[in-house]
Amino acid sequence: MSRKQVIWALFALWAVLYAVSFWQAATVPRTGDGFLRGINRLMTFLGWQGAAAGAALVLWATTLGDRRIGPGLRWLSRIPVLLALALVLGLTAVVLWARFSKPAPVSAPIPPAPVTKPVESG
Secondary structure, eight states, X not given: OOHHHHHHXXXXXXXXXXXXXXXXXXXXXXXXXXXXXXHHHHHHXXXXXXXXXXXXXXXXXXHTTOSSSOHHXXXXXXXXXXXXXXXXXXXXXXXXXXXXXXXXXXXXOOOOOXXXXXXXXX
């Protein structure tokens, strides 16, 4: 196999892993109870995204510093790594926002109205 064929094969592998992460997360049935119901979908998504990120790193390392391939193919090989980096930065931003954002203001409870006469039965 030529170098360009290896690069295109790695790019195809990344694209399949990236697409499977979305498909698998959408089709896996939710499990669990309460607050964590459906967390298996998130973990499935992140697992496939991790595999795709690994393929993206191999793809990027394969094209790193190779002047024989064109600049277009070199830039194309950076897109998967940039998407994986965007996912990591997005998740980090969500976690930091949840950690440092101000909580919702709590209003004072309304005291019950005083009872002026007993309830009549009958």
